[in-house]
Amino acid sequence: MAKSLVIVESPTKAKTLSKYLGRNYQVLASVGHLKDLPKSKLGIDLEHNFEPHYVVIRGKSKILKEIKASAKKAKDIYLAPDPDREGEAIAWHIAEELSDSGPRIHRILLNEITEAAVKRAIKSPSTINMQKVNAQQARRVLDRLVGYLLSPLLWKKIRRGLSAGRVQSVAVRVICEREAEREAFQSEEYWTITALLAGESPPTFPAKLTELNGERLTITTEAQTTQILHDLNQAAYSVSNIDQKEKRRNPSPPFVTSRLQQDSARKLRFAAKKTMMLAQRLYEGIEIGEEGQVGLITYMRTDSTRISPEALEELRGYIQDSFGASYLPAQPNTYKVQKAAQEAHEAIRPTSVKRDPESLRPFLEPDLYKLYKLIWNRFVASQMTNGLDLITQVDIRANQYTFRASGTVEKFDGFRRVYREETEPSPENLAAEEDGAPGTNTSLPPLSVGESLTLIEGEESGIQPKQHFTQPPPRYNEAMLIRAMEEKGIGRPSTYATIISTIQDRHYVEKEDARFRPTELGTLVNDRLIGHFPDVFDVEFTAKMENELDGIEEGEKEWVTTVKEFYQPFMKDLASAETNMEDLKGKEEPTEIPCEKCGQLMVVKWGRHGHFLACPGYPECKNTKQFTKDEDGKIEIVEEQVETSDEPCEKCGSTMVVKRGRFGNFLACSKYPECKTTKPLKLGVKCPTEGCGGDLVQKRTKKGRTFYSCSKYPTCKFALWDKPVNRPCPQCHSPFLIEKVRKQAGPKIQCQKEECGYQEAS
Template identity: 50%
Template sequence: MGKSLLIVESPTKARTLSRYLGDRFDIRASVGHVKDLPANELGINIENKFEPHYQVIKGKEKVIRELKKAAAQADSIYLAPDPDREGEAIAWHIAEELRSSQKEIYRVLFNELTRNAIENALKQPGELHQQKFEAQLARRLLDRLVGYQISPILWDKISRGLSAGRVQSVTLRLICEREHEILAFDSEEYWTITALLEGEVKPQIEARLWGKAGKKVKIVNQEQASALVTVLEQASYQVEKVEKKKRTRSPAPPFITSTLQQEAARKLRYNAQRTMAIAQRLYEGVELGKEGAVGLITYMRTDSPRLAKEAVTGARTWIRDNLGTEYVPKKAPVYRSRKGTQDAHEAIRPTSVTRPPEQMAASLKKDELALYELIWKRFVASQMSPAQLDQTIMHIAAGELMLRASGTVLRFPGFMQIYIEGSDNGEGGLEEGPKLPDLEEGKSLKLVKVEPKQHFTQPPPRFTEASLIRELEEKGIGRPSTYASIMQVIQKKEYTIKEKRRFKPTELGMLVNDLLVANFPEVLNVAFTAQMEAKLDQVETGNQGWLQVIEDFYQQFHQAVERAQTEMIDVKREGLPTELDCEKCGKKMHIRWGKNGLFLSCSGYPTCKNSKNFARDSKGKIQAAAEGDVRGTCELCSRDMVAKNGRFGPFLACTGYPECKNTRSLQNEKGEEKEKTVQYTDEVCDKCDGRFVIRKSRQGISFLACENYPRCRNTRPIGTGVACPQTECDGELVERASKRGKRFYGCTRYPKCRFISWSRPVDKGCPTCGNAYLVIRSSKGEEYLACPEKTCGYKENPSTND
């Protein structure tokens, strides 16, 4: 009797399964998707009921051949990609390729990679889930239609390389709208007044002014604050009322995909992509010494906080044995899912609570351990007793004025003993406030000092990854499994940048968003996008057909595409109109796109070639950037050189542009602004007889360039004076940079000679072994000369090399 074929999508997952199943199955990995829509065309036959043209992904032909060969020799086939829509699509496409083997094909779902879970899944295999595949198909076609039909319009109207996406563009809209809120925000002044008081017993009391004659006081300026301070300094103080309350704080539910991404961003500063990559490794299996590969967490793409009974029982037992019975609630907490949640998988949790993080430290990488600890602690804490706090609010009278002081004492830590949830504003902790003295009502207090403090209202903050994920989830936009790629794309396309770990839209991002919102209001409507997600969920549950969803969407979308092709503002050719006047000809200035990004250009171009950079004032209004400082004279035409900003940072440009295109960089190797005077050499260009000058590349590598650039583009590397040590090579070692910007020294005869040195060579032979050259190395900030030969340990101080 032959073996059955078990196919998963990951080699790591295959190794973990092999540990448990031994040689009972022939386990193979598809290494992700095997089919997809073509990369260089739409791949959808719109006229023929949106028929998709799937094709084998380049490089996967060999994988499919091997799977077909294995299937021909197998008794039956078990498809076990991840238990979500993407996994179902992988399984479906593999099944299409293997049906010719005429073997029974089963679908198995592994929520966790443990022996019991694997054996149970294999004992109860199911069939391929057609509705789940169709939900993935509908999403894929919708995303392809939006991306492949809107993006070319952006290429034509703005610049090639830009992209739009059904969820990506709505996410960008949220970021841009938040930026508009910030720019439109008018900050208002307000004051707080705090009185430091003391009674018969310590500690002192910090009480804040709350009201006057029973009404809340709003202090809007210094004059009002000073008048109230005067009254408080002359007043007598008395405890009027003391409120004592007992509060409880319940634990947060175990992680789902979105909350894991949020918490990892807050506590570990991991972006969503990194979080999901680490979680995937923990799910698929990590080598644990003699145990071999073990899956440490359950499946990490889920939106349900549901937990298996065995997991709850295990957690309660661990808590009782390690913390005490008082930390185990009488009834295990049950957490409800959000409305519309697909409850296919349980929450993200450790596969065994008996593997605490400290025991895993030797087997996990630093980032894996940090994320595992987060998941383990959150799960255990979710099954613990609530925290109990005593809160005291003291009302203090000062004549007509009323002050309040509050304090919180943690009476029983409960789940906080293990884990406390983070917050987007960086706050968190045991919620203990200042302790208040035990004073009875009617007791007099003595004033120590009064402190007024000025404040200003703050605009809403920009989104962090955590707060943006929460916003997307709350509005029903996209799915948590897609958030990581969305965050990556909006930064890669330079639509947003991160400042202090918060998303800020770039000028390009604002421009693209404005054009898309104006021309595709339905597609970029937040409510519409959320409604579309709900329809995809209905496709998965079988309550709606995938084709009907596509047809309903495309009818309006196609009309919007046709309008945008003719009506969208052509930024590339015409520019985006502004209210600014050209100081040279009086016509309006337009925003255009050039190789260095967006800039202001006269609408009279090419008759008037006036152009300049622009900036935004505090309210976001466009204004011409101030002309840069004059910093010397152009060595080519004797006009002034002025400072400007370009795509690669600050630089000097000749005021004679476009007749004279001379420029100089203003950045040093660290990216700091620093003017670099042109260094002329005695070497003559062999193409135009001009003189060579020393320039620097983007990687900071010095090289020789002709002074007549851009008319003459002749360049030459600067040699180190060290001959190439390779036998029968007459080249010289020169400084170069790798694709990643790392410096090395290679031969001028490359590619014929591929010698490289990662340390700078010096033209001095080794007195010990006779090697032709030495290299400069460093240790603890001190440089020294050393022989590059591994068998020779010669070293010397560079100062002796005179």
């Protein structure tokens, strides 16, 4: 009997489906996209409606050949890549390659990988959604046009190797604009005055000065502060007003992609890229003891807060049994649907709420456990009752001044028994926190109107004046940047992780204290792109393009029309930039700094890592120096920090030092140029060849590809492409692991021995 063929994206997903479908089905993995635009040329026919010319991706021919061979023998063919635009495009490319298979080709969507969901999808297959495919094609063509046509301009005008992205460059712009706001910010002085008071009953509590004669009081100088302190000398303090009210705290909806990335960044300190890689593994399936391979969460790229009726029924039963009736609302909580949300999808949730985090802990790596627990807690909390707080605000009179103290008492925890919100503090909240102002969690004693209060005297108490200065808007961290991109319509939640990763990989932005700041290169490229392509890299224009792509998916817009409307003005801007953009490659700025090697006055030039000082006598004199500029624009030379090695030079015996070259760090003799000995930098990993005793070092092929080999080559010829990680395998005790990088799945740490099978997220 002929088997049916099921094609998915990843081997892990294939393993999970094979377990559910049994021996009458063969499950193969495409391992991501099989076809794409060619790397070596534009691949778009500009004369014929931007028709893309797709080619089989290098290294994928063998996979495609196996799929075709199996398809010829299959009873039915089910295409099951992920249920999003990229997955639809993968399914379409496979269907095109199997076009002679005719009506036997079906499309199935798996929002969760459970036995019931898989069998349900097989029973009710659909066809490929060409509107979704065309939305993906439009995005791919737009991105290729910008990247392929604009990058040569940047190579010509600034330096080789630069690239621009239709969406990534706008994300860089947002970061650059925040930096410009910070640089333009004028700090202003202000003061706060806090009194530590006691009523008839404990505890003591702080109150902040807020009003003078019933009007809001702003204190801007030390002289003003001194006068107020004089006015308050010997003042009597009494309660003038007490305002109490109950406030309900509502639970948040279950996670959508952007909120998962934000909360994971805040609570777990995970980068968006790491969050999505871990979530992918939880979705595709994890080995869970006797259950075997099980998909633990629903699909992680979604903007819908919908919960299936079956999952909702199971969740309400779980809350009733685990927490009691007081934690279960009479009716299920409902949440506002975001604009353009795909309601065919569900929120990110556990595939079964009965798999609580603690029961899965023995089977999950620590980071997988943390992310699963976050998702599980948020899902359970979303259908629990509201929390209830009692908020008290007390006004205190002291002569003509009013102080205010606030406190909050939690009367009923509700959903907070499972999940507590963490939001990114606003600049105002950060300022209040820095003020030392009484917060809403201050514990207040029982008080009554008219009650006299005592000022607690002492070195750390009494009336406490404090000087402050207003702070510039904070730089974005990952959670804040994701929120900003979502609010501004830059990209879509499924692309945020890639955008953030790409702009760092291109060295346009870097992290400083976990917050993004633009590099000198990023600022320079951003200024040029905005100046010469005011529409293409405009935030509102980018958001409009995302809405256009949504319109294509909804069948409201033709993809060729969208591309054409973009292409024509873009080409006009490109032609103008070719002529008018400043050429930095050959630009030199004179200075008054003499070269200590030959005496000529050094010049400022532009290079791979930004501005640097160079001797104009090059190539006879190759002296260069790094520099910074002070507030007045004066050049300050940065002295190079020399990192020495324990290894002596094998030719002259001098100390070897760590140098940085175009292919990374290496060891060089400190007596250069008298001695030109260089050596690869050891990785701290011993060669595994028995009896060798060599060290693994990083090297490059003639074509520039990195590989790792034994330092005793050619005596020992051990080599591998994947970066060694100096940790033994916990499963088979191999002396080191390797970092395997895959285009779709990203980097993974795994055992260097294929037969072992151990792997973890990088």
